[in-house]
Amino acid sequence: MIAPAVPKSWYLPSKPHKFCPGCGHGIVLKALGETIDELDIQDQAIFGCDIGCSLLAWDFFACDSTQTHHGRTTPVMVGIKRSRPELVCIGYMGDGGGYSIGSQHLLNAAVRNEKVTLILVNNTNYGMTGGQMAPTTLPGQKTETSPFGRDPLTTGYPTRGPEFLAAVTPDSAYIARATVSKYKQLKKCLRMALKNQIEGNGFSFVEVLSTCPTNWRTSAGQTWNFLEDEMEKYFPVGEIKNPLGKGDK
Amino acid sequence: MPSIIGKPKKSFMTGNETAAWACLVAGADMMFGYPITPQNEIMHYWTRLAPKYGRGFLQTEDELSAGFTVCGSVQSGKKAFTATAGPGNVLMQEPFGMAEAMRLPMLAIIQQRGGPSSGTVVYSQQEVTLTTFGGNGEGMRIVYSTSGHQEIYDYTIKGFNTAWKHRFPVFILGDGYQAKMREPLEMYDPEDKGIEMVKPYPLIGLEGKIGAGRDPQHLCNIYSLEEELYEVVLKVAAEYEALEDQLIEYDEKNCDDADIIIVSHGVVSRAADDAVKALRAQGIKAGYFRPITLRPYPRKALREAIAKNGVKKLLIAESAYGQLDRLTKQEIFGETVKIENLFMPGVGIIDYDIINKVKSVL
Numbered sequence: 001m002i003a004p005a006v007p008k009s010w011y012l013p014s015k016p017h018k019f020c021p022g023c024g025h026g027i028v029l030k031a032l033g034e035t036i037d038e039l040d041i042q043d044q045a046i047f048g049c050d051i052g053c054s055l056l057a058w059d060f061f062a063c064d065s066t067q068t069h070h071g072r073t074t075p076v077m078v079g080i081k082r083s084r085p086e087l088v089c090i091g092y093m094g095d096g097g098g099y100s101i102g103s104q105h106l107l108n109a110a111v112r113n114e115k116v117t118l119i120l121v122n123n124t125n126y127g128m129t130g131g132q133m134a135p136t137t138l139p140g141q142k143t144e145t146s147p148f149g150r151d152p153l154t155t156g157y158p159t160r161g162p163e164f165l166a167a168v169t170p171d172s173a174y175i176a177r178a179t180v181s182k183y184k185q186l187k188k189c190l191r192m193a194l195k196n197q198i199e200g201n202g203f204s205f206v207e208v209l210s211t212c213p214t215n216w217r218t219s220a221g222q223t224w225n226f227l228e229d230e231m232e233k234y235f236p237v238g239e240i241k242n243p244l245g246k247g248d249k
Numbered sequence: 250m251p252s253i254i255g256k257p258k259k260s261f262m263t264g265n266e267t268a269a270w271a272c273l274v275a276g277a278d279m280m281f282g283y284p285i286t287p288q289n290e291i292m293h294y295w296t297r298l299a300p301k302y303g304r305g306f307l308q309t310e311d312e313l314s315a316g317f318t319v320c321g322s323v324q325s326g327k328k329a330f331t332a333t334a335g336p337g338n339v340l341m342q343e344p345f346g347m348a349e350a351m352r353l354p355m356l357a358i359i360q361q362r363g364g365p366s367s368g369t370v371v372y373s374q375q376e377v378t379l380t381t382f383g384g385n386g387e388g389m390r391i392v393y394s395t396s397g398h399q400e401i402y403d404y405t406i407k408g409f410n411t412a413w414k415h416r417f418p419v420f421i422l423g424d425g426y427q428a429k430m431r432e433p434l435e436m437y438d439p440e441d442k443g444i445e446m447v448k449p450y451p452l453i454g455l456e457g458k459i460g461a462g463r464d465p466q467h468l469c470n471i472y473s474l475e476e477e478l479y480e481v482v483l484k485v486a487a488e489y490e491a492l493e494d495q496l497i498e499y500d501e502k503n504c505d506d507a508d509i510i511i512v513s514h515g516v517v518s519r520a521a522d523d524a525v526k527a528l529r530a531q532g533i534k535a536g537y538f539r540p541i542t543l544r545p546y547p548r549k550a551l552r553e554a555i556a557k558n559g560v561k562k563l564l565i566a567e568s569a570y571g572q573l574d575r576l577t578k579q580e581i582f583g584e585t586v587k588i589e590n591l592f593m594p595g596v597g598i599i600d601y602d603i604i605n606k607v608k609s610v611l
Contacts, residue, residue, distance in 0.1 A: 048321075063465055065465070079317065
């Protein structure tokens, strides 16, 4: 059997990875690994993991990494970047960590145009804790804490993170939404989000729509359909702010 | 490091200004802070001093962020600190817990204000329990309770060294009175007193190429198995306990023949000192014991002070409702000496209060 090529920046002793079958994290982390390789930043990269399923990536890369607390990855990355601007700080979090418990950090890091790259994986629920409603849970979507479907009248509408961050950031910020269903676009967004930090422009943020068949309780086909038909409809995929223009500078 | 103070000099300033200068001469690289009274002027002075000396500052969105940015900064190898009080100290227990768990050499200056909750912005000693044993951990911290400006200066300098030498979070526990009042102190560059400052070093973002000379650093803060965590906590506890003898600091006076020992800490110990002098002048054999480190607590020294003359009573005096009292009792468990207390939560204690209390219980 020929093993598939893996990015050089992957940490092989931690493979195979620990994500559930069908989880989108592996796709995001493969794209990120390839991007780290292509930009040749493995030695300068600091990978910060939030609590939740994103934590399972803590030793995913052969890069220096740190674990923090739920929602607190953003300030830890900010603290490192403010102290050592030559490092490339990558915060990796879920929608609960970024949009709920850590939302004040995300908002204010964006307002201050902190020169960090944050990758937020949106799978519309709290995966690690057993599938509770998240800020991104779709209207009508059933979760453990919205067992009859999310009712926007009592729980609000899903958070559109990139849109709200775009509203508070200056033009030098990079803001995009990608999806694990469009690998090339995902990789381009990650590349831009890292380049924008490396070039010292400003805050860089990519939300990645992802899958959670375990908590969605979906088959492979249903999983993909939910991602492409439901999620991508509510959360439009694409770049919202790109100071780097179409190509790399 | 180039001289900042020049020749040691007498100054007259507030405790908050003192703290900012102490961080500067100690070589602090970064301050992350969020406004809360009564510590604000530490930030005010730092923001004016820092640019002149190439140091950094960030006003964060809240105390959670201030604490966690400090965690990140020290992980990247910078001497970083913060300052807070009251409800801010409550919020910072989350990052302080991370510092405890990951052995991050952070320094925090706590200027206690009244509590519970928003309390007052003025003064208290009600953050003793929180600062010594806050968080969901085991109190693996080093807490210096200062009594005045010279000590704020001295212990802040010392605190950075303690933190970076032993990698436990260090707290300079002051209060609103010390923060806001002015008093004289001697300022100096540490080198002029023969103090060698411990150089900070990075835990991540290391030099060298990964895979060719160095391994990636994966800093862990959460464990899959109970047994893994158990091993880690036991190891940290053992290391902490092994350091206790060299870390503990206390001040003791007139305990050799004392009938009553007044136990107090921080600024209240100044009233206790005056009270002991006055009581002695009146023929009452009073002694004075002051833990300077509240964590680790100088339990052996206090037990010895109690034993010296078979002292009849301890009087625990504090501007809180029994926080030093509980801390002290657990540390001297088994002693049979009678313990009296003078609890004045959120207000100052003067010698007169202590003298009257001593006379009423002897």
